[in-house]
Amino acid sequence: PAADVARLSELKKTFARGDIHVGEWLFQRKDGSWLQSEVSAKILADGRFQAFARDIGGRKAIEGALRLSEAKFSGIVSISADAIVSMDESHRVTLFNEGAEKVFGYAREEVLGQPLEMLIPERYRDGHRRGVARFTAGSDTARRMGELGSPIIGRRKSGEEFPADAAIS
Numbered sequence: 358p359a360a361d362v363a364r365l366s367e368l369k370k371t372f373a374r375g376d377i378h379v380g381e382w383l384f385q386r387k388d389g390s391w392l393q394s395e396v397s398a399k400i401l402a403d404g405r406f407q408a409f410a411r412d413i414g415g416r417k418a419i420e421g422a423l424r425l426s427e428a429k430f431s432g433i434v435s436i437s438a439d440a441i442v443s444m445d446e447s448h449r450v451t452l453f454n455e456g457a458e459k460v461f462g463y464a465r466e467e468v469l470g471q472p473l474e475m476l477i478p479e480r481y482r483d484g485h486r487r488g489v490a491r492f493t494a495g496s497d498t499a500r501r502m503g504e505l506g507s508p509i510i511g512r513r514k515s516g517e518e519f520p521a522d523a524a525i526s
Contacts, residue, residue, distance in 0.1 A: 358383050358391075372400045381413065393417050444473045448489070462514035478512045492525050499526035 361382060371378045377399040384392045398408035434441050434452070440460040443452035453468045461468075461476055468475070474482045488502065502509050502523040511521040 358385075368398070372398075372406075375400070382410075384410070442468075442473065442476065448473050448486075450476075460513075461511065467514075476512055478510055478518050481508075481510055489525070499524060 364380075364382075368378055377397060379395070379397045382394050382396050384394055386392055392412060393414045394410045395413045396408055396410045398406065401407050435454050437454055437456045438459075440457035441452065441454040442450060442457050445451050450468045450471055450473055453463070453465045457463075457468075458465060474485065477485050492500065502525055509521045509523050511519050513519065
């Protein structure tokens, strides 16, 4: 494509330094269709040009489908009436949807990056940590919280406590 022609002059600078170029390029096939490729190229010691091209059209299609799926999932999660909260391995909140904002009374920005324990009354925090540790060490991939007899109690921004139903996965 015409847009890639300008990139060719940049390649001359890369090759002049002796660097290897790796990038994505479009090539036009004989039938006029386009081929998405990943190209690795360099100039050999004897001055010859060497390049390897790999068809990445299938990978690009899969990446596009994945982005679409993630966007749909993100949209569903964000508008769910249920509180959906995710944490990382350090127990810091990484996702806090609109339902969680309504249930807990915090704005998303107030919670993201904060310890999940801010949403749990202090007297239940040790039990929560132990439960998460048991789950992480076990072979289950999902289960309802509170199955071992401990109540699930949430804590709103106002300090009000409330009974909750929760699952971990």
